[in-house]
Amino acid sequence: MSVRDNVLNKFREHFKAEPTLLARAPGRVNLIGEHTDYNDGFVLPAAIDRAVYVAARPRADWMITLVSVDFKAHASFDVDHLDDPDLPPWSKYPRGALWWLLQEGYDVPGFDAVIGGNIPLGSGLSSSAAVEVVMLELGLMMTGYADMPQVDKALAGVEVEHQFIGMPCGVMDQMASAMGVPGHALLIDCRSLETQEVPMPDGVSIVIMDTAKRRGLVDSEYALRREQCEIASERLGVAALRDATIPQLEGAKNRLEDVLYRRARHIITENTRVLATVAALRTGKLAEAGQLLRQSHISLRDDYQVSCTELDVISEIANAQPGCYGARMTGAGFGGCAVALVENSAVEAFVQAVVPAYTARTGLKPELYVTQACAGSGVEKL
Numbered sequence: 001m002s003v004r005d006n007v008l009n010k011f012r013e014h015f016k017a018e019p020t021l022l023a024r025a026p027g028r029v030n031l032i033g034e035h036t037d038y039n040d041g042f043v044l045p046a047a048i049d050r051a052v053y054v055a056a057r058p059r060a061d062w063m064i065t066l067v068s069v070d071f072k073a074h075a076s077f078d079v080d081h082l083d084d085p086d087l088p089p090w091s092k093y094p095r096g097a098l099w100w101l102l103q104e105g106y107d108v109p110g111f112d113a114v115i116g117g118n119i120p121l122g123s124g125l126s127s128s129a130a131v132e133v134v135m136l137e138l139g140l141m142m143t144g145y146a147d148m149p150q151v152d153k154a155l156a157g158v159e160v161e162h163q164f165i166g167m168p169c170g171v172m173d174q175m176a177s178a179m180g181v182p183g184h185a186l187l188i189d190c191r192s193l194e195t196q197e198v199p200m201p202d203g204v205s206i207v208i209m210d211t212a213k214r215r216g217l218v219d220s221e222y223a224l225r226r227e228q229c230e231i232a233s234e235r236l237g238v239a240a241l242r243d244a245t246i247p248q249l250e251g252a253k254n255r256l257e258d259v260l261y262r263r264a265r266h267i268i269t270e271n272t273r274v275l276a277t278v279a280a281l282r283t284g285k286l287a288e289a290g291q292l293l294r295q296s297h298i299s300l301r302d303d304y305q306v307s308c309t310e311l312d313v314i315s316e317i318a319n320a321q322p323g324c325y326g327a328r329m330t331g332a333g334f335g336g337c338a339v340a341l342v343e344n345s346a347v348e349a350f351v352q353a354v355v356p357a358y359t360a361r362t363g364l365k366p367e368l369y370v371t372q373a374c375a376g377s378g379v380e381k382l
């Protein structure tokens with residue numbers, strides 16, 4: 001059964017009623033442009049064919065009951081107690097979206113809802129951004145504002161992360177989830193927030209490789225990287241590292257600790273790689289795009305230091321397979337997923353070779369998914 005139907009059925013089973021609204025928000029995979037979003041730079045993610053759904057029915061009172069298919073649990077609370085610390089942790093992301101709506105003055109009613117999806121949790125495919133965006137879609141529909149621009153829904157999701165969750169993320173994940181375009185990656189300028197659709201060339205598949213190593217350290221290391229980038233940009237005298245160049249960085253080398261120099265070098269070179277990848281994809285130069293992905297991994301591993309053994313091993317194995325243009329870690333790092341661009345006709349052999357080779361070296365069982373670039377979030381009346 002599809003995830004969508006499963007969520008609808010669970011609603012009927014649990015609430016003995018028909019849901020009236022259904023919202024969907026996809027996860028994302030980032031092709032290239034890692035840790036550049038909070039430096040006002042460029043990213044190239046795609047929304048994927050894995051998503052979170054929420055089926056709901058407004059109520060006449062102010063109570064909210066949320067059933068989670070994935071956590072096999074439910075939580076009930078009223079709109080005035082969204083930040084009650086005794087509520088279960090899994091409900092924090094959906095509550096955060098409702099909290100944002102209320103503090104912005106949207107008149108969120110009580111409702112019954114079932115939430116569920118197939119984005120693996122904690123694997124770097126932005127399941128949390130998808131939960132925020134899906135609840136914003138639902139809440140905005142219930143209050144009559146479903147036509148809010150997708151970019152503003154995404155920015156609302158980012159505010160949930162910053163203010164309710166306490167994660168100083170950039171804008172990439174929520175923008176990809178809210179604004180994805182079928183068959184296209186999305187070039188996002190994280191300063192102007194302008195987006196450009198970049199068609200995925202025929203003949204190439206996006207393969208996501210989940211290392212089965214759950215992300216550790218990510219919260220503290222992420223905040224630390226962000227801080228280091230801010231210090232480096234101050235020392236370079238630029239508004240953000242997006243504005244710095246390699247000659248400028250080389251000129252300032254003796255004024256920067258090695259670690260700051262390396263963080264900045266990653267961001268500056270990664271921004272260049274994103275734009276070069278877009279040009280390569282637009283002209284069908286897949287080998288060139290793949291080479292840029294490989295360089296991105298090396299830069300994330302050595303300069304930005306957010307990779308880990310598992311991500312290095314799976315990328316190395318993937319990069320050695322026939323028909324693989326290029327592979328690299330994707331997302332924040334420290335575990336989770338890598339991504340590969342693979343020639344369609346080689347995908348089956350690729351999957352069959354990577355899985356046992358990775359298990360032999362790490363003892364872990366990876367999950368590989370061939371994915372499509374999909375549409376961003378939305379909500380429908382049933």
Ligand code: GLA
Nearest residue numbers: 034035169170171172331332
């Ligand atoms: C996480 C954050 C994003 C981005 C990536 C790294 O997914 O939520 O904003 O910074 O890490 O590219």
